Amino acid sequence: MMTKAHRTFRPIIFTALAAGVAAAIASLVWFNAYAAAGRLLTADPNAIPADRPVMHRAVTAGQAVYSRQCASCHAAGGQGSVALSTPALNDGDWLYGDGTPAEIERTVSYGIRSHHARSWHLTEMPGYIQATASGTHQIIPLTPSDIRDLTEYLMKLQGEPGDEQAAARGQTLFHISAGCWDCHARDAGGDRATGVPSLTDKIWLYGKGDRQSIFDSIAFGHAGVCPAWIDVLTPAEIRQVALYVYALSHPEDSGESK
Amino acid sequence: MSDTPAWRDPTQIHAGRSLVLAATGAVIGLIIAGYGLFTARGTSTLLVPPEDVALVNQQPLSRVDFVGMLKSLYDVDLADSTPEQRRKILEDMIREEVYVQRGKDLDLASVDPDVRGAMVAAVEQVSATSAITDQPTEDKLRAHYDANRTLFTSAGTMDVRDYVFKDAAAAAGAVTALRSGKPADSVLAANGGRDSAKVSSEEFYFAAKIHLGDALFTAATAMATGAVSEPIEADGIHVLQMVKNTPPTQYTYEDARVRVLDDYRKKAITRAQANMEMFLRKRANVLISEDLR
Numbered sequence: 066m067m068t069k070a071h072r073t074f075r076p077i078i079f080t081a082l083a084a085g086v087a088a089a090i091a092s093l094v095w096f097n098a099y100a101a102a103g104r105l106l107t108a109d110p111n112a113i114p115a116d117r118p119v120m121h122r123a124v125t126a127g128q129a130v131y132s133r134q135c136a137s138c139h140a141a142g143g144q145g146s147v148a149l150s151t152p153a154l155n156d157g158d159w160l161y162g163d164g165t166p167a168e169i170e171r172t173v174s175y176g177i178r179s180h181h182a183r184s185w186h187l188t189e190m191p192g193y194i195q196a197t198a199s200g201t202h203q204i205i206p207l208t209p210s211d212i213r214d215l216t217e218y219l220m221k222l223q224g225e226p227g228d229e230q231a232a233a234r235g236q237t238l239f240h241i242s243a244g245c246w247d248c249h250a251r252d253a254g255g256d257r258a259t260g261v262p263s264l265t266d267k268i269w270l271y272g273k274g275d276r277q278s279i280f281d282s283i284a285f286g287h288a289g290v291c292p293a294w295i296d297v298l299t300p301a302e303i304r305q306v307a308l309y310v311y312a313l314s315h316p317e318d319s320g321e322s323k
Numbered sequence: 324m325s326d327t328p329a330w331r332d333p334t335q336i337h338a339g340r341s342l343v344l345a346a347t348g349a350v351i352g353l354i355i356a357g358y359g360l361f362t363a364r365g366t367s368t369l370l371v372p373p374e375d376v377a378l379v380n381q382q383p384l385s386r387v388d389f390v391g392m393l394k395s396l397y398d399v400d401l402a403d404s405t406p407e408q409r410r411k412i413l414e415d416m417i418r419e420e421v422y423v424q425r426g427k428d429l430d431l432a433s434v435d436p437d438v439r440g441a442m443v444a445a446v447e448q449v450s451a452t453s454a455i456t457d458q459p460t461e462d463k464l465r466a467h468y469d470a471n472r473t474l475f476t477s478a479g480t481m482d483v484r485d486y487v488f489k490d491a492a493a494a495a496g497a498v499t500a501l502r503s504g505k506p507a508d509s510v511l512a513a514n515g516g517r518d519s520a521k522v523s524s525e526e527f528y529f530a531a532k533i534h535l536g537d538a539l540f541t542a543a544t545a546m547a548t549g550a551v552s553e554p555i556e557a558d559g560i561h562v563l564q565m566v567k568n569t570p571p572t573q574y575t576y577e578d579a580r581v582r583v584l585d586d587y588r589k590k591a592i593t594r595a596q597a598n599m600e601m602f603l604r605k606r607a608n609v610l611i612s613e614d615l616r
Binding site: 210 | 372373380390401448451480495533577580581592
């Protein structure tokens, strides 16, 4: 026979049981997410694209992070911006490293010339219209005609027609007095280990490769910046956005089922 | 009527029961708080977070750095690395961390000038990092452009000849002759002048300023192509003949945006570092010796 006390306690017991079940489900969901984040973070970043389910989840989450933190500069689809002089992230052409997820993750974490001690910051394009073009390398300034000659040489490297004699003088400047070869390499192919762009591939970060923008780049120099996100994003978010950026140029590795 | 005692019947209000339960809760709370307070050893965990490869005295060693060092030292990915390679990198990282921690224990910053310099540079970098992460809006950049328009111009160039004469009369005669179109060589010979050769070809404004000096450069910038100046007294009597003057032209905001952002960031970094120094100085208890006050 049910007493009054039993009748009173029954709804309390049911409520407590329901709360317990809800808490257990929430714990399971949280633990699953925690474990998934753990699997994502402990895996070799370069091996994740081959793991389609993990990659798919990471890319989906990374897209939200990208939209929030990166799209304002690199554009929504990662196509970059000529106006903002930000590089495309979807063309497979990388200024720093070879574009592996681990290298992208490092760039996202520490940035480029972000003033973080671990950022990419070994090189900087000096402006040649200063008394000392580069304080660290004691590079001498150039005259206007020197810069015009160098511009002609760079146009020639792109296969563009121009003043051959000026280009020949520019070639001498490139390889001797202006010291361009020291960073851009003898063949002007650049150096991905230090973030120095190739000058032969018709891919321009500043301007559209016309004479005026090349002249200005030599005259005023450049030092593009990408912030360090290590203190802003969580480790999981950094890896997710790195994998999303990787997938922009490797759509076949985005983890989506075909 | 139920025969259940009143204090056990939840349908009935019982002051004694409420008091006992409240007191019990308070005692349990005090016990937990006391235990936590008197046995606290700081936040400690036995689990290594997945984003790290190790904890050294609870100080994390980042997995990103671990993978980066594997790549730098052995040019291998994590998955392709051997256990020996991973162990070597991990041992190196742990060694560095324990030495850094020992350095903090020894308070090396107070005695080693290199450590002090590195710490000053690192703190400056921290404040610069936050300034860079804060992305300015287009409105802010445009306002910066409007406030500093003179910074965002093309580079002016000039090709100018600087002739030096013994006295003002000779210089005045040369000015008349040059303005009438006579060749410079014959004018110089007739008036006892010479080319200072300070500027021998087209130069950027900054270089011409260095070579000519402030007074002559200021006069030169106001001259049109083909013009001949009045005699100028500046460590001798000078006459300038402008072969070609191309003054700087103003860039539009759109054309100058990259330079605007660059300049904005540089100034933001300077401001952030100055603010940090001000904050640190304000917070510091600095006592200065009486003889230096």
